Amino acid sequence: MRKLGCLGLLIVLAAFIGLFLLVQDWGGRGPAPRNMTFEVAEGASLSGTADRLEKTGAIPSAARFKLLAKIFGSNEPIKAGEYRIPAHLSPADILKMLQGGKTLQRFVTIPEGLPAVMVKDRLMAADGLVGTVEAPIEGTVLPDSYSFQRGDTRQSVLDRMQRAMLKYLARAWENRKPGIAVSTPREALILASIVEKETGKPNERRTVAAVYSNRLKRGMMLQADPTIIYPITKGRPLGRRILRSEVQAVNGYNTYAMTGLPAGPIANPGRASIDAVLDPAPSSALYFVADGTGGHAFADTLEQHNTNVQKWYAIRKARGER
Structure with missing residues (x-):
């Protein structure tokens, strides 16, 4: 009787140890030595996925994974997509990830002021996107970081970028200040693209917007250098000084040869530049x-501006610049 009691105790103890080891195997460190990406195809089964997880080294045993998933896991199906599996992630957490659909998010970033031709370049270079795309109409993309999953089309991401611009511009236009120099959302977009290209300092945007707004109201030429470059390169860097012949060129963009706004945006302006145009600084600066x-140094009169220009020439000369 005593022997039977000891035997029963040993069986219980063995069962407890076995259960403990199973739990440890399920919730303990996985074998993956480094982060890895793993893709689950649409309609993939748990069984087939477990076999592939074992082959990639993410789990120690497909058979144990399937068994323990039935014992400890939920009945939720796994979801298709691309996943980032961190090094040594436990089998339990891998199953939760696959069932929860926490897929890997990829991003393509469009900086403020990027022209349309370079938006296309970024989309075409984005690893994981499929299909081709044409350069969008200038000014229709809202600069931001956009997430996507492997297999998304480039056109679908571009569509989201353009919807974001339409939505933001509409909301910003509703909140515009009275008395501004532009009379339509498109005019605001055009002027914002110039402001975006003229300054990279956040605290200057509203003052730069004020200068161009004041010039528009007075019927003065805007004389914005980036509008000379745009017809030549479509917004790509010029890589040299602007030529005198280019300053004098007559086209729909060169604001040294025309009054008013150019024919269209010269880049994709960000939110802050759009806001600056719709709420410029209370400044009378014209230069x-x-x-x-x-x-930049700002001036209300041409005399003040000429003094600032001479200071700038002196700085360049001290730097050894021509």
Whole structure:
């Protein structure tokens, strides 16, 4: 009787140890030595997926994974998509990830001021997207970071970028300040693209917007250098000084040879530049020139501006620039 009691105790103990080891195997560190990506096809079964997980080294045993998934896992199906499996992630957490659909998010980033031709370049270079895309109409893309999953089309991502711009521009236009220099959302977009290209300093945007707004209201030429470059390169860097013949060129964009706004945007402006045009700084400035710090010196009169220009020439001369 005593022997039977000891035997029963040993059986219980063995069962407890076995259960403990199973739990450890299920919830403990997985064998993957490094982060890996893993793709689950549409309609894939848990059984087939487990076999592939074992082959990639994410789990120690497909058979144990399937068994323990039935014992400890939920009845939720696994979801298709691309997953990032961290190093040593437990089999339990891998199953939760696949059932929860926490797929790997990829991103394509469009910086403020990027022209349409370079938006196309970024989309075409984005690994994981499929299909081709044409350069969008200039100014129709809202700069931001856009997530996507492997297999998404480039056109679908571009469509989201353009919907985002339409939505933001509409909302910003509704909140515009009275008395601004532009009379339509498109005019706001055109002017915002110039502001975007003229300054990279956030605290200057509204003042730069004020300068161009003041010029528009007075019927003065905007004389924005980036509008000279746009017809030549479609927004790509010029890589050299602007030629005198280019300053004098007559076209729909060169604001040194025309009054008013150019024919269209010269880049894709960001939210802050759009907001600046719709709420410019309370400034009477009509001119600005580089100040040597990455910013600009602003002036209300031509006399003040000429003084600032001479200071800028002196800075360039001290730097050994021509």
